[in-house]
Amino acid sequence: MTMPFYVAPEQVMKDRADYARKGIARGRALAALVYGDGILMAAENPSQTLHKISEIYDRIAFAGVGKYNEYDSLRIAGVRHADLKGFAYSREDVDARSLASAYAQILGQIFTHEMKPMEVEILVAEVGDKAGDEQLFHVLYDGSVVDETDLTVLGGEAEAILERLKAGYRPEMPLADALKAATGALTEQGKTLQAADLEVAVLSRSNGRRAFRRLEDDEMAALLR
Amino acid sequence: MTLPSFPPGDDPGPSFSTLLRRSGQEPLRVQTETAFTPTHGTTIVALRYADGVVMAGDRRATEGYAIAHRSIEKVFPADRHSGVSIAGAAGPAMEMVKLFQTELEHYEKVEGLALSLEGKANKLGQMIRDNLPMAMQGLAVVPIFAGFDLRRQKGRIFKYDLTGGRYEEDDFHANGSGGRDARTTIKLGWREGIDRAAAIELAIGGLYEAADEDSATGGPDVVRGIYPTVATVTTDGFDRVPEDEVAQRFTSLIEHKREEGHQP
Numbered sequence: 001m002t003m004p005f006y007v008a009p010e011q012v013m014k015d016r017a018d019y020a021r022k023g024i025a026r027g028r029a030l031a032a033l034v035y036g037d038g039i040l041m042a043a044e045n046p047s048q049t050l051h052k053i054s055e056i057y058d059r060i061a062f063a064g065v066g067k068y069n070e071y072d073s074l075r076i077a078g079v080r081h082a083d084l085k086g087f088a089y090s091r092e093d094v095d096a097r098s099l100a101s102a103y104a105q106i107l108g109q110i111f112t113h114e115m116k117p118m119e120v121e122i123l124v125a126e127v128g129d130k131a132g133d134e135q136l137f138h139v140l141y142d143g144s145v146v147d148e149t150d151l152t153v154l155g156g157e158a159e160a161i162l163e164r165l166k167a168g169y170r171p172e173m174p175l176a177d178a179l180k181a182a183t184g185a186l187t188e189q190g191k192t193l194q195a196a197d198l199e200v201a202v203l204s205r206s207n208g209r210r211a212f213r214r215l216e217d218d219e220m221a222a223l224l225r
Numbered sequence: 226m227t228l229p230s231f232p233p234g235d236d237p238g239p240s241f242s243t244l245l246r247r248s249g250q251e252p253l254r255v256q257t258e259t260a261f262t263p264t265h266g267t268t269i270v271a272l273r274y275a276d277g278v279v280m281a282g283d284r285r286a287t288e289g290y291a292i293a294h295r296s297i298e299k300v301f302p303a304d305r306h307s308g309v310s311i312a313g314a315a316g317p318a319m320e321m322v323k324l325f326q327t328e329l330e331h332y333e334k335v336e337g338l339a340l341s342l343e344g345k346a347n348k349l350g351q352m353i354r355d356n357l358p359m360a361m362q363g364l365a366v367v368p369i370f371a372g373f374d375l376r377r378q379k380g381r382i383f384k385y386d387l388t389g390g391r392y393e394e395d396d397f398h399a400n401g402s403g404g405r406d407a408r409t410t411i412k413l414g415w416r417e418g419i420d421r422a423a424a425i426e427l428a429i430g431g432l433y434e435a436a437d438e439d440s441a442t443g444g445p446d447v448v449r450g451i452y453p454t455v456a457t458v459t460t461d462g463f464d465r466v467p468e469d470e471v472a473q474r475f476t477s478l479i480e481h482k483r484e485e486g487h488q489p
Contacts, residue, residue, distance in 0.1 A: 102228045
């Protein structure tokens with residue numbers, strides 16, 4: 001019988017975290033910020049069909065970076081969680097906090113018990129009835145949850161992007177300014193981002209029951225002008 | 226509640242009913258041994274016009290010969306570009322509408338794309354077929370599904386039978402206890418390409434005549450200010466006609482009848 005080598009738990013966790021971080025850093029980043037009418041989420045994404053940002057429920061959106069198949073299965077699980085809850089109880093009872101905890105549980109479980117951690121970072125955003133009621137839950141690969149108040153950045157090079165986003169951020173911005181701030185933050189030095197390179201969606205209070213709306217390329221180009 | 230997760234190869238896919246079953250809840254299932262009189266919703270109409278379809282329903286629910294509710298809603302948005310109206314046992318019908326609405330939205334969110342109008346109509350047919358055992362116990366649900374087909378750029382109307390059989394109607398349909406009277410009225414007034422105002426007038430006229438002949442169909446209740454529900458579905462989506470407008474059209478309908486010498 002062979003005996004496995006002893007590896008300190010600190011080392012195991014550190015290796016897993018490094019592995020997950022490396023995977024996430026390979027993908028492109030995503031920025032989210034609160035603006036006058038709700039929450040804007042923007043990511044560099046040349047694909048028109050493989051979305052990073054999606055609708056979960058009436059006032060809740062999901063955004064993920066890292067490995068597509070992994071965050072997409074989390075997204076579908078979130079839609080199922082929300083729809084089942086809304087069907088069993090009431091639409092008002094579906095909230096971002098409980099969804100974010102459910103995500104944290106599953107990510108934490110996988111991080112400590114499975115061979116391979118999930119190489120994803122996700123955002124659960126909820127827009128409230130009035131300004132100031134927005135919620136942004138940033139869930140990391142190991143299941144830790146960060147509750148952000150007005151802006152957050154997910155993915156590789158997050159620190160540099162966050163710095164640029166903070167510099168361009170003002171509370172209660174109109175949509176065009178918020179989009180410009182997000183695009184400016186996502187743009188690396190010496191590069192430019194066109195509307196076609198971006199995936200942008202908003203959770204907007206003025207959008208009726210289903211607050212989620214994607215911005216199409218023409219609309220984005222007009223707003224960025 | 227924890228996140229629902231399924232192993233690959235055993236995934237419920239974009240269907241919400243399948244997801245419900247997998248989570249241990251059987252949708253639309255009531256078992257009764259003895260016959261009883263459930264609450265019934267009555268007359269609903271739908272007709273095609275130039276920009277899409279008009280759907281309408283009276284507001285009365287009955288329990289045998291008694292009035293169970295005076296202001297029940299029978300016309301609901303199914304999703305952005307379609308609506309569903311219900312006649313038959315009110316309890317299962319409401320549950321079916323809620324399940325159908327969730328089903329369409331769930332599919333759209335999971336797949337990132339809305340179902341075609343044809344796909345939605347078929348889905349509703351399957352749900353009615355699933356309800357057949359209950360229908361045999363007296364809890365029948367017979368909805369009308371109507372919507373704006375974005376691919377064909379026209380309004381379309383579907384009626385159903387108890388077994389989930391789906392039949393597309395070209396121009397108009399009415400169902401429920403007063404359905405026959407409403408249908409005849411609409412048949413006499415319907416023309417190809419009528420405008421919104423004429424279509425709403427015709428739908429209202431149909432419900433008025435149905436209420437005149439059928440005890441289970443509620444007419445306009447001027448005392449309480451309760452008027453039938455009317456909605457349009459066009460390329461811009463499902464839209465409730467404001468109650469003031471419905472009230473006004475009823476007032477002019479009644480005035481018109483009085484001028485012609487009818488006793489209102």
